[in-house]
Amino acid sequence: MCLGIPGKVVEIQTDGPLRMGKIDFGGVRKEACLEYLPNVGLGDYVIVHVGFAISKLDEEEALRTIELLRMLDPEGLELELGAIADGPAAAGDSTAAGTA
Amino acid sequence: MKYIDEYRDSALAGKLVDEIHRITTKPWALMEVCGGQTHTLVKQGIDEALPKGVRMIHGPGCPVCVTPLEQIDKALAIGARPDVIFTSYGDMLRVPGSTTDLLALKARGADVRIVYSPLDALKIAVANPDRQVVFFAIGFETTAPANAMAVDQAARLGLDNFTVLVSHVLVPPAMTAILESPTCQVQAFLAAGHVCAVMGWTEYEPIAERYHVPIVITGFEPLDLLEGILMAIHQLESGRAVVENQYARAVTREGNLEAQKTVARVFEPGDRTWRGIGSIPSSGLHLRAEFAKFDAEARFDVGEIHTQEHPACIAGQILQGTKTPLDCTAYGVLCNPQKPLGAPMVSAEGVCSAYHAAGRGLAAPAAFPLYDLKAAPR
Amino acid sequence: MSEKGVAEPAVVPIVDPANLVCPAPIPELARVLLGHGSGGQLSAALMRDVIGPALAGGGGEGAAAAVPAGPLNDAAVVDVAGNRLAFTTDSFVVSPLHFPGGDIGELAVFGTVNDLAMMGAQPLALSLAYVIEEGLPVEELRSITESVARAAARAGVRVVTGDTKVVGRGAADGIFVNTAGIGLVTEGVTVGADRATVGDVVILSGPIGLHGIAIMSVREGLDFEVEIASDTQPLNALVAAIVAVCPDVRVLRDPTRGGLASALNEIAGASRVGIELREETIPIPGPVRAACEMLGLDPLHVANEGKLVAIVPAASAAAVVAAMRAVAEGEEAVEIGTVVSDHPAMVTMRTIVGSQRIVDMLVGEQLPRIC
Numbered sequence: 001m002c003l004g005i006p007g008k009v010v011e012i013q014t015d016g017p018l019r020m021g022k023i024d025f026g027g028v029r030k031e032a033c034l035e036y037l038p039n040v041g042l043g044d045y046v047i048v049h050v051g052f053a054i055s056k057l058d059e060e061e062a063l064r065t066i067e068l069l070r071m072l073d074p075e076g077l078e079l080e081l082g083a084i085a086d087g088p089a090a091a092g093d094s095t096a097a098g099t100a
Numbered sequence: 101m102k103y104i105d106e107y108r109d110s111a112l113a114g115k116l117v118d119e120i121h122r123i124t125t126k127p128w129a130l131m132e133v134c135g136g137q138t139h140t141l142v143k144q145g146i147d148e149a150l151p152k153g154v155r156m157i158h159g160p161g162c163p164v165c166v167t168p169l170e171q172i173d174k175a176l177a178i179g180a181r182p183d184v185i186f187t188s189y190g191d192m193l194r195v196p197g198s199t200t201d202l203l204a205l206k207a208r209g210a211d212v213r214i215v216y217s218p219l220d221a222l223k224i225a226v227a228n229p230d231r232q233v234v235f236f237a238i239g240f241e242t243t244a245p246a247n248a249m250a251v252d253q254a255a256r257l258g259l260d261n262f263t264v265l266v267s268h269v270l271v272p273p274a275m276t277a278i279l280e281s282p283t284c285q286v287q288a289f290l291a292a293g294h295v296c297a298v299m300g301w302t303e304y305e306p307i308a309e310r311y312h313v314p315i316v317i318t319g320f321e322p323l324d325l326l327e328g329i330l331m332a333i334h335q336l337e338s339g340r341a342v343v344e345n346q347y348a349r350a351v352t353r354e355g356n357l358e359a360q361k362t363v364a365r366v367f368e369p370g371d372r373t374w375r376g377i378g379s380i381p382s383s384g385l386h387l388r389a390e391f392a393k394f395d396a397e398a399r400f401d402v403g404e405i406h407t408q409e410h411p412a413c414i415a416g417q418i419l420q421g422t423k424t425p426l427d428c429t430a431y432g433v434l435c436n437p438q439k440p441l442g443a444p445m446v447s448a449e450g451v452c453s454a455y456h457a458a459g460r461g462l463a464a465p466a467a468f469p470l471y472d473l474k475a476a477p478r
Numbered sequence: 479m480s481e482k483g484v485a486e487p488a489v490v491p492i493v494d495p496a497n498l499v500c501p502a503p504i505p506e507l508a509r510v511l512l513g514h515g516s517g518g519q520l521s522a523a524l525m526r527d528v529i530g531p532a533l534a535g536g537g538g539e540g541a542a543a544a545v546p547a548g549p550l551n552d553a554a555v556v557d558v559a560g561n562r563l564a565f566t567t568d569s570f571v572v573s574p575l576h577f578p579g580g581d582i583g584e585l586a587v588f589g590t591v592n593d594l595a596m597m598g599a600q601p602l603a604l605s606l607a608y609v610i611e612e613g614l615p616v617e618e619l620r621s622i623t624e625s626v627a628r629a630a631a632r633a634g635v636r637v638v639t640g641d642t643k644v645v646g647r648g649a650a651d652g653i654f655v656n657t658a659g660i661g662l663v664t665e666g667v668t669v670g671a672d673r674a675t676v677g678d679v680v681i682l683s684g685p686i687g688l689h690g691i692a693i694m695s696v697r698e699g700l701d702f703e704v705e706i707a708s709d710t711q712p713l714n715a716l717v718a719a720i721v722a723v724c725p726d727v728r729v730l731r732d733p734t735r736g737g738l739a740s741a742l743n744e745i746a747g748a749s750r751v752g753i754e755l756r757e758e759t760i761p762i763p764g765p766v767r768a769a770c771e772m773l774g775l776d777p778l779h780v781a782n783e784g785k786l787v788a789i790v791p792a793a794s795a796a797a798v799v800a801a802m803r804a805v806a807e808g809e810e811a812v813e814i815g816t817v818v819s820d821h822p823a824m825v826t827m828r829t830i831v832g833s834q835r836i837v838d839m840l841v842g843e844q845l846p847r848i849c
Contacts, residue, residue, distance in 0.1 A: 003774050004242065004294045004297070004350075005771050006102065006103035008102075017253065017256065018219075022703075025101065025769075026102065026764050027763075027765030028702055028703070028768040028769045029702060029704065033249065035358070035362075036356055036358045038358065045102070047294065049242055049246065050189070050216065051216060051217025052245060052246040052249065054245060054297055054298055055294075055356060057103060057349050057350055061349040062103055065348065065349060066107075069327065104771065110831070117831055143835060144830050145829045145834075148833060203511060
C-alpha cells in the first residue's frame with residue numbers, strides 16, 4: 001500500500017508499554033511505534049506508516065539502486081540491463097533473481 | 101528529503117523512459133495494485149510517457165475505494181450514536197455510503213474524529229472512559245500490523261470502551277481473482293512495495309508460476325515506478341515470469357516477521373466483499389474469536405443494512421481495470437470530487453479522482469464556477 | 479427499561495441513515511461543511527450558489543445589486559467622491575489561538591492589511607470585533623489585544639473602532655476575531671484578478687506552506703514537532719515597493735486558504751488565461767515538504783499568511799523582483815511562471831517526465847491521507 005515515508009530514528013523510548021521512537025523526516029519530527037523493528041537503533045532509517053515503523057531502510061540497497069540508474073546509457077548496453085535484472089539476487093534469493 | 105528526492109530526479113526519469121522505449125517491441129498490459137502508485141503514475145503523467153502499446157491498468161489498490169458499502173453504512177450507523185466517538189483515517193471521511201458519508205454525519209453533530217494512527221484512537225478511549233470509542237480498521241496488509249497492535253493493546257489494558265470496525269483486505273487473493281477472470285488482460289503486475297515490506301514476497305511466487313506473470317515489487321517514487329515498469333517489460337520481452345524486487349531498499353523476501361506474528365495473533369483470513377467487485381474468498385481479515393469483544397459489529401446492533409450503489413457509478417469495472425474513468429458516462433458530469441458518486445472519485449488515490457485532478461477527459465477545466473469561459477480570451 | 483415498562487431501543491441514533499429513502503446523490507449541500515470554509519472549490523461553490531444569488535436578489539425588485547458584478551478580489555474598491563477606497567473584511571477562527579510564529583491577534587491585523595494591499599491600497603484604519611467564548615482567561619484576551627496593537631503599529635495602521643460580544647461555552651473556540659479595513663488605492667494602480675495578460679510573468683515573494691504547516695503541527699491529533707513558524711506578516715511595504723517600479727502591476731494576490739494553487743486558479747479563471755509554472759523555481763522549505771509528505775498533502779494547497787503573488791508585464795519582471803528583494807518581506811522573491819494563451823483558466827506545471835500536469839484547486843477540507 002502506500003504513504004509510508006522514510007525517516008531517521010533520533011530517539012528511542014522504552015519506558016512505556018510499547019517501544020516508541022522519535023523519527024526525523026527531513027526536519028519534521030514525529031513519534032512512531034518501533035515494536036515491529038526490535039533491532040533498529042539510533043541513526044537507522046525506517047519506513048513509517050500510520051505511526052508504525054514497518055521496515056528498516058537498507059542504505060546500501062538504496063545507494064545501489066541510484067547508482068544503477070545513473071549507469072543507464074541511452075545507447076543501452078546489455079550490461080546495465082543484466083545488472084538491473086540481477087538486482088534481487090543480492091537479497092539472497094534465487095527464486096527472485098532474473099537471468100541476465 | 102533523504103530517500104525521497106533521489107527518486108524524483110528528472111534527468112534519471114528521462115533516461116528510464118528512454119530505456120523503456122528502447123526495449124519494448126510488443127504491446128503489453130501491466131497492472132499496479134496500489135492507490136499510491138496509481139496516484140503517482142497519473143499525476144506525473146508516467147503512464148502517458150510509456151510506449152504507445154504499453155498500457156497501465158489500474159487495479160483495486162486503494163483500500164478506501166474497495167471498502168464494501170455495507171461496512172461504510174455500518175460505520176455511519178455506529179457513528180451516528182450519541183455515545184460513540186467514531187475515529188477513522190482521514191480519507192475515509194468523504195467516501196459515500198448508500199445515502200451519506202462520515203463528513204456529513206460530522207456536520208450534523210456526530211462525534212467523528214480523524215486520527216493519524218490507531219494508537220491515537222486508543223488514547224482517546226483511555227481519555228474518555230464513559231464514551232464508546234470505535235476505530236474504523238481498514239487497509240491492506242500494510243496497515244494490518246498497526247490495527248492489530250491497537251487491538252492487542254486494548255486487550256492488555258483491559259479496555260471495555262474500545263472496539264474496531266474491521267474491513268481489511270489482502271492483495272494476493274485479489275490478484276488471483278483478477279487473473280482467473282475470463283476477461284483478464286493483465287500480463288504483468290507491479291506489486292505494492294509497502295504491502296511487501298510487511299508480508300515479504302513468498303505469497304507471490306506461486307502466483308507468478310501458476311499464471312506465468314512477472315511480478316515486480318515496486319516502490320512509490322517516480323523513479324521506482326519507472327524502474328519497476330522497466331523490469332516488468334524486460335521480463336515480458338524475454339518470456340520470463342518470476343518475482344523481482346525493485347524496492348530492495350525496503351523489502352526482503354520474508355518481510356517483517358514481528359508484524360506478521362501480531363497480525364496472525366489478532367486476525368484470521370476470511371471471505372471479504374470488495375466494493376464494486378464482489379466477494380473474494382479468503383481475501384480479508386477478521387478478528388479472531390479471542391478478540392471478539394473488540395469487534396464493533398458484535399457490540400453495536402446496527403440493524404438491517406440496505407445498501408444501494410448509485411446506478412451510474414461503474415466503480416466495479418474501474419476497480420477491476422476493465423474500464424477507465426473515460427468510459428464512464430457520469431465522470432466529470434454527474435460525478436466529480438465535490439459530488440462523488442463512488443469511492444474511486446473520493447479517495448485521493450482512487451483512479452477517478454486521479455484522472456479528474458489531472459484534467460483527463462474533461463472538456464472544460466475541472467471546476468471554475470465563477471467565470472464565464474465562453475467569453476473571448478483577452 | 480423505561481418507567482413505562484417498555485424496552486428502550488438498543489440504538490438511539492441522531493440520524494438513521496437507513497431511514498433515508500431518497501436515492502439521489504448525497505445531499506451534502508443541505509448543510510454547510512467545514513470544507514466550505516477552506517478556500518477551495520467548495521468555498522467558491524457556496525459563494526456562487528448561495529451567498530451571491532441571495533445578496534443579488536434579496537433586495538427585491540429594483541434594488542441595486544448588493545454585490546457589484548465582476549471577479550472576486552481580496553478587497554472591494556468603492557468610489558468615494560472621486561477617491562478609490564478599498565474596503566475589506568475577514569474573520570479569524572484559527573485554533574489554537576497561539577501557534578509557532580504568531581497568534582490570532584497578529585493574524586487578524588495582517589490578514590486585513592494584506593487584503594487591502596492586494597488591491598494596491600495602503601491601509602488607513604481597521605475595525606476590531608471580538609466574539610469571546612465564556613471562560614476565556616482575561617490574561618489571554620489582554621495578550622491577544624496587545625498583539626493586535628503591536629501588529630497594527632508594525633503595519634502602520636490604526637484600530638479606530640470595534641465591538642465585543644461574549645457567547646456561551648463551546649460556541650467560539652476561545653475567541654473569534656473579525657477585522658475590517660479601509661485604505662486608499664494608490665494613484666495610477668489598477669489591480670484585479672481579471673487583469674492577467676498573455677506574456678506576463680508570475681512572481682512569488684517567498685517560500686510557501688509555512689503557515690498551514692505551523693498550524694497543523696500544533697493541532698490536536700496531528701501533532702508533530704517542526705522547526706517552522708507561521709509566516710504571518712504585513713505586506714503593504716512590499717506592495718509599495720512593487721508599485722513604485724511597476725504601477726502597471728496587473729494582479730496581486732496573497733495565497734491564504736487553498737494555497738498557491740487555488741489563488742492562481744482563481745486568477746487564471748478570472749482573466750481567462752492559462753498559467754504555466756516551473757516546479758523547480760517554487761521555494762518550499764524542507765520541513766514543509768517533509769510534513770506534506772507525511773500527511774499526504776500538496777504544498778501548493780497549504781495556506782500562507784505572509785506571501786504574495788504578483789503578475790506583471792514581462793518587461794518589468796526583473797525590476798520588480800529586484801525591488802521586492804530589497805525589502806525584508808520579499809527577500810526571496812522569484813519568478814515562478816508565465817501567463818500563456820494555452821489551456822485558458824488552467825494552471826499547469828511540468829512533470830518529472832517532461833509532460834505538463836494540471837495544478838488543480840483545493841476541493842474541500844484538506845484531509846490527511848493514509849494511502
